[in-house]
Amino acid sequence: MNTHRYFPHTPQDITRMLDRCGATALSDLWADIPEELRLKHPYDIPAGLSEDSLRAYFDALMSDVKPLVCFAGNGFYDHYTPAVIQDIARRSEFLTAYTPYQPEISQGTLQYIFEYQSMICELTGLDVANASLYDGSTATAEAMLMCVAAARKRNRVLLSATVNDATRAVVATYARYHGINLDIIPETDLGVTDLEAMKKMLDKGDVAGAIFASPNRHGIIEDFTGVADALHSSKSLMALNTHASALGLLHTPAEWGADIAIGEAQSLGMPVNFGGPGLGYMAVTKALMRKMPGRVVGATTDANGQRVFVLTLQAREQHIRREKATSNICSNQGLMTLWAAAYLALMGAEGLAEVNRLSHNGACALRKALSDTGKVKDAFPGQPILNEFEVETIGIDADAVIKAGIEQGILAGVKTDDNRLLIAVTERRTPEQINRLVNLFKSL
Amino acid sequence: MIKYLPTHEYINVVDNDTALVGVSAYAARQLGNVVYVEAPEADEEFSAGEAFGAIESVKAASDLFAPLDMVIIEANDQVLDNSRLINEDALANWIVKVKILDPSQLDSLMDQDTYDAHCAAEH
Amino acid sequence: MNRTFYSSLIMDLSRAGRRGYALDDHGFENDNSIPGHLLRDSAPILPQVDEPTLVRHYTNLSTNNFGVDTGFYPLGSCTMKYNPKINEEIASDRRIAALHPCQPAETVQGALRAYDRLQHLLSEIGGMTRFTLNPYAGAHGELTGLMIIHAYHDDHGDLKRTRVIVPDSAHGTNPASAAVAGYSIVEVKSRHDGTIDPEDLKSKLDDTIAAVMMTNPNTVGMFEKNIPEIARMAHEAGALMYYDGANLNPMLGVARPGDMGFDVMHINLHKTFSTPHGGGGPGAGPVGVRAGLEKYLPCPRVDFNTVSGMYEVVTDDKNSMGHISSWLGNYTVELKALAYILSLGGQGLAQAGPLAILNANYIKDSLSDLYLLPIEGRCKHEFVFDGLKDKSTGVTTLHVAKRLLDHGFHAPTIYFPLLFHESLMIEPTETESPETLDRFIAVMREIALEAANDPDKVKDAPLYTPVRHPDDTEAAVNPRLNYRSL
Known part of the structure; x- marks a missing residue:
């Protein structure tokens, strides 16, 4: 047989190798598989494609995708992606490596994860960060599992209604099957967590932890004054979800007194990539270090006295604890932590602040201009926002706005209700693009 | 009097209702270098068989189970700060001091000979 | 190195x-409206x-790192095959990079078609009816699959099924995933040849068992011949059969989990379908189900509307097990796997499994005079040695693994499965040339001789890597996990 270009074997090789194994045909090697279980007919899959045909196939698919100027956010933001990161992340020593179980030949991976962990600690203000989780929503679910594991005899977790929809849905899924009693903290008319209601929910002293978000699902920056104290006095943990870029500007989870910080880190220079891969981050207080799920990289010393890095605190990991594990995650988002570390190093604190400032200024300018059109009103007037806000359309459906936008090459936002849109602005949006969106509303 | 659980915890009874609970020397050898011990705070109550803490080495982690119904009097801070002491002398370096709630439960635990046989069989 | x-x-x-x-x-x-x-x-x-x-x-x-492009990675159960470059080119298309997950379906038809195409291809390869591509990794796929099983039993009002059967040879993720999905674990023991004892299994099957989790070939690389009988017994007891797809690679062109009687399975795209491991991720763990279970798959889901001729994204469905990811999974990873399957085509795929099996048997039969082979017979994609045959030297599996690093090879998987004290698990994959295998075999033989002649040298390995013997205990006792702690 002529083998595919990815397989080195010539017919002569195969004959020689079979001979070593005392076999005459390849099928001798699976003679132990009962006849009735073997593949009955060739796969119903067409013949292999050349590279040019593959390119043509995908080019045709991607021609059936409409590029739009992006005013959508909802957890994934269209920030600037430095060219050098893609180039570094494509280096095959990073790309084609396995999990760094052999530290002697994996210092590249271990070291960039250590850099990433260090930077996540700086952003969140917390003591320790893990080597990452899959995405912001699963990281939030892991925070819930961790609250329950840390509290031992408590099985109730509170989740603010202002956490974004996708994240709430994932957390609810984990809670349902794991058997956690998940209660939703209602939101006020002002679009923020009802903290008085939250405090009442602590009355029974059975809450393992409570999960909040800021900026929340309406784009509002929430004020958590007094929240950590209320939770801690009832021996409950506080977890706060923030998309990572925002941490460069906002009061940090540590400053609010949170025990756990989680969220989506796609906003650290990763393309929106139709939703993935993103990056879930998690950082915790020192007290919770050994309850934190996922991999962790730590520094140590080798036989030559060099500072080196290893995977550590591994005994907590699922592959050792098996059914006693409190999380089943046994990988991380690997290469995306390199992406985040390289981005944060290129931008520095100043660059990150500038990204936030420019995005914020653009969003505020748009928020005001849209209100001035008379076609929408602010859903939560006066509430502080970072780079995203919600509007209520007047006399027109959100669907109609989205549809009209598509015709003009604009993704006007994310529909959150029949007459509501969530609109995000990043530093990439130009005055010309913002004017186009304003004019779109005016034309309706 | 020292008694053992099949899961390798010992209970060293120091007077009628007070005892020291730790892991056996055999368990410490099996674990290798102990790097971390987790113990509950004073006044927490546990029933027999319930997990009250955890012990970790580089390669393994396991829960610590209560030998009988007990209330924590104190945890051994010296051991929590320097868990390798357990490898040096597991009996001297107990993990928690407890108040025994039901001394009759001691009868159902293994004595030294039974425990030694249990370890020999396990290996 | x-x-x-x-x-x-x-x-x-x-x-x-x-x-x-x-x-x-x-x-x-400049807007200063955010309160200080x-x-x-x-x-x-x-x-x-x-x-x-x-x-x-x-x-x-x-340059401190070793990857598949650097050298041979005989890492058992990890399927470290070549990661084709064209896949990277395709997945980094700027049009995809700029595609927001909330873009309305009518503007992303091509992207949804790619998702659906891969879903169909995986169904054909797995012998399943439908796949979700949303899970982010193999362990995440296991969790999703078990939640689907949970939703199925719940839907049938069968609420007393609270336990899952897992073989003692299973990947450590299996029991951990079952526990996170809310199940307790019942372990079945392996027989001497590493396969499940149907009698032991039978004695543990009752109306509290939700599922039986297995991988086939199992973790010692042996095909579970009794699988039809096992599946029949499980189904008679009302349990579902879960296939851990970590070991799917040798089945390409040979057999399909669906035909073996499995109801739910996951696939590690980063193993069988060549997407890079990236030092730990991002991966993807699509989950497939047989007919009758499709409605429990997670949302969001990509449906084809035959009336409009358009793909739709279904974000909510009362039958669905729920959401397991924010959007449609690690999308660019899915594109790489799609490119791989289309590049190989039906014929190329059917070569992959057999050549993976050939490579594994070739190494096994070239070394079994010096290394202890606890389970005789033809292996599939991988096999396990129980350390060196000569136990008198004191040279352990760890030493052999570390000595391999000196010779420019990655180490095999060691001390797994837990069935043997000195497990050394080797999986070469189909993309390694006979010359590479011969070099590896020669080095393994040299190490065995060295163990007899100069055991201390092997015990001190690695000798020549730039980093040697990092102190794991120091790292764990005194954790220094960020720059400030250095």
């Missing part, structure tokens, strides 16, 4: 005032570096 060790951290290269970015200021009015108490008290301390410094740092750092 004998080269200088690059040990700088990016923080070490930071100098105040350097910057690596340029942003356009679009001149919007909602802002950070102080700026984070992040590195300050210029672009060339950063590029050189990460380039140098990469």
Whole structure:
């Protein structure tokens, strides 16, 4: 047989190798598989494609995708992606490596994860960060599992209604099957967590932890004054979800007194990539270090006295604890932590602040201009926002706005209700693009 | 009097209702270098068989189970700060001091000979 | 692997005032409406570096790493095959990079078609009816699959099924995933040949068992011949059969889990379908189900509307097990797997499994005179040695693994499965040439001889790697997990 270009074997090789194994045909090697279980007919899959045909196939698919100027956010933001990161992340020593179980030949991976962990600690203000989780929503679910594991005899977790929809849905899924009693903290008319209601929910002293978000699902920056104290006095943990870029500007989870910080880190220079891969981050207080799920990289010393890095605190990991594990995650988002570390190093604190400032200024300018059109009103007037806000359309459906936008090459936002849109602005949006969106509303 | 659980915890009874609970020397050898011990705070109550803490080495982690119904009097801070002491002398370096709630439960635990046989069989 | 060790951290290269970015200021009015108490008290301390410094740092750092492109990676159960370059080119298309997950379905038909195409191809290969591509990794796929099983039993009002059967040879993720999905574990023992004892299984099957989790070939590389009988017994007891797809690679072109009687399965795209491991991720763990279970698959889901001729994204369905991801999974990873399958085609795929099996048997039969083979017979994609045959030297599996590093090979998987004390698990994959295998075999033989003649040398391995014997205990006793702690 002529083998595919990815397989080195010539017919002569195969004959020689079979001979070593005392076999005459390849099928001798699976003679132990009962006849009735073997593949009955060739796969119903067409013949292999050349590279040019593959390119043509995908080019045709991607021609059936409409590029739009992006005013959508909802957890994934269209920030600037430095060219050098893609180039570094494509280096095959990073790309084609396995999990760094052999530290002697994996210092590249271990070291960039250590850099990433260090930077996540700086952003969140917390003591320790893990080597990452899959995405912001699963990281939030892991925070819930961790609250329950840390509290031992408590099985109730509170989740603010202002956490974004996708994240709430994932957390609810984990809670349902794991058997956690998940209660939703209602939101006020002002679009923020009802903290008085939250405090009442602590009355029974059975809450393992409570999960909040800021900026929340309406784009509002929430004020958590007094929240950590209320939770801690009832021996409950506080977890706060923030998309990572925002941490460069906002009061940090540590400053609010949170025990756990989680969220989506796609906003650290990763393309929106139709939703993935993103990056879930998690950082915790020192007290919770050994309850934190996922991999962790730590520094140590080798036989030559060099500072080196290893995977550590591994005994907590699922592959050792098996059914006693409190999380089943046994990988991380690997290469995306390199992406985040390289981005944060290129931008520095100043660059990150500038990204936030420019995005914020653009969003505020748009928020005001849209209100001035008379076609929408602010859903939560006066509430502080970072780079995203919600509007209520007047006399027109959100669907109609989205549809009209598509015709003009604009993704006007994310529909959150029949007459509501969530609109995000990043530093990439130009005055010309913002004017186009304003004019779109005016034309309706 | 020292008694053992099949899961390798010992209970060293120091007077009628007070005892020291730790892991056996055999368990410490099996674990290798102990790097971390987790113990509950004073006044927490546990029933027999319930997990009250955890012990970790580089390669393994396991829960610590209560030998009988007990209330924590104190945890051994010296051991929590320097868990390798357990490898040096597991009996001297107990993990928690407890108040025994039901001394009759001691009868159902293994004595030294039974425990030694249990370890020999396990290996 | 004998080269200088690059040990700088990016923080070490930071100098105040350097910057690596340029942003356009679009001149919007400065807005100071965020109240001060909602802002950070102080700026984070992040590195300050210029672009060339950063590029050189990460380039140098990469030379400390070993990847599939560097050399042979005989890592059992991990399927470290070649990661084709064309897949990377396709997945980094700028049109995909710019596609927001909330873009309405009518504007992303091509992207949804790619998702659906891969879903169909995986169904054909797995012998299943439908796949979700949303799970982010193999373990995440296991969790999703078990939640689907949970939803199925719940839907049938069968609420007393609270336990899952897992063989003692299973991947450690199996029991952990079952526990997170809310199940307790019942372990079945392996027989001498590493396969499940149907009688032992039978005695443990009752109306409290939700599922039986298995991988086939199992973790010692042996095909479970009794699988039809096992599946029949499980189904008679009302349990579902879960297939852990970590070992799917040798089944390409040979057999399909669906035909073996499995109801639910996951596939590791980063193993069988060549997407890079990336030092730990991002991966993908699609989950497939047989007919009758499709409605329990997670949302969001991509449906084809035959009336409109358009793909739709279904975000909510009362039958669905729920949401397991924010969007449609690690999408660009899915594109790489799709490119791989289309590149191989039906015929190429059917070569992959047989050649993977050939490579594994070739190594096994070339070394079994010096290494202890606890389970005789034809292996599939991988096999396990129980250390060196000669136990008198004191040279362990760990020493052999570390000595391999000196010779430019990655280590095999060691001390797994837990069935043997000195497990050394080797999986070569189909993309390794006979010359590479011969070199590996020669080195393994040399190490066996060395163990007899100069055991202390092997015990001291690795001798020539830039990093040697990192102190794991120090790392765990006194955790230093970020730059501030150094």
